[in-house]
Amino acid sequence: MIINHPLLGPRDAQEFTYLGDAALMDRPDGMAFPSAEAAQDAFHDYLYLRDNPAGEHRELWFHEQGDRSWLVVTRNTVTHEITKVEFARDVARRRGRSK
């Protein structure tokens, strides 16, 4: 499988390691819930619940043997076709995160 790195171009998937669903970027803020139970429920869902789509899936990859950037890769889990590759930091900043 080839991942088309946004800066370095096509790179072999062997250079990357896989973390999982890109939803992992959206860790809930435990202090922002009205009760401890609500915060616990949100963290339970964040930690344990994953969609398992047959089709388009957004996932986190780390370019370990390259520029060591985190990427958000949009991949079709049926065909393995990769339709989009973005820097995770760009995705996070678009959502108003500072780092």
Next chain:
Amino acid sequence: MADHRLKPITPLGHDAPHSVTLGPVTITEVTDTALASLAARQGEAKAITDIADAAGIPLPGPGKAAQGATYAAFWLSPDMWMVEAPFATHEDIVARLKPHFGEAASLTEQTDAWARFDVTGEDLPVMFERLCAFDLRAHGPGAATRTVIEHLGCYIVIRAPGHLSVIGPRSSAASVFHALETAALSAF
């Protein structure tokens, strides 16, 4: 200061840099380069470009290396570079760079973390296609990348036609050197 009678050794454990010629290829240990990584702190990317410009430190783009008068550098990741300088005059490379960059960049001493082997000769692609996924035929002088050689994360910097540097983890210097030797013997 105490009078230490310590004998410096090269990454391969010799008194002087080791060199071997195998067919048309020469593999040489290089110990005369000081290294430091330079990372722009958040929001300081523009500032460090200007500082580096004034200090004569090239900051090449992604996948590239560049040589200045004293300093050279190759790209590591977004907003991060490895800066190279002559060891004889810049052994304390971080102390020399810090006054330029102040709080705009994070600087880390890297000299002793890496072992550098320069490979010179004709037909280097024939040797390196046995070693790593980096396609030398598709890249010329001024290209630099991280890749895997013998399961070790190494940087390859193409200095000139028929001359490149392999910069691998110093603690595995002998393994990197063995891999280079084996590939050269296999190719030629």
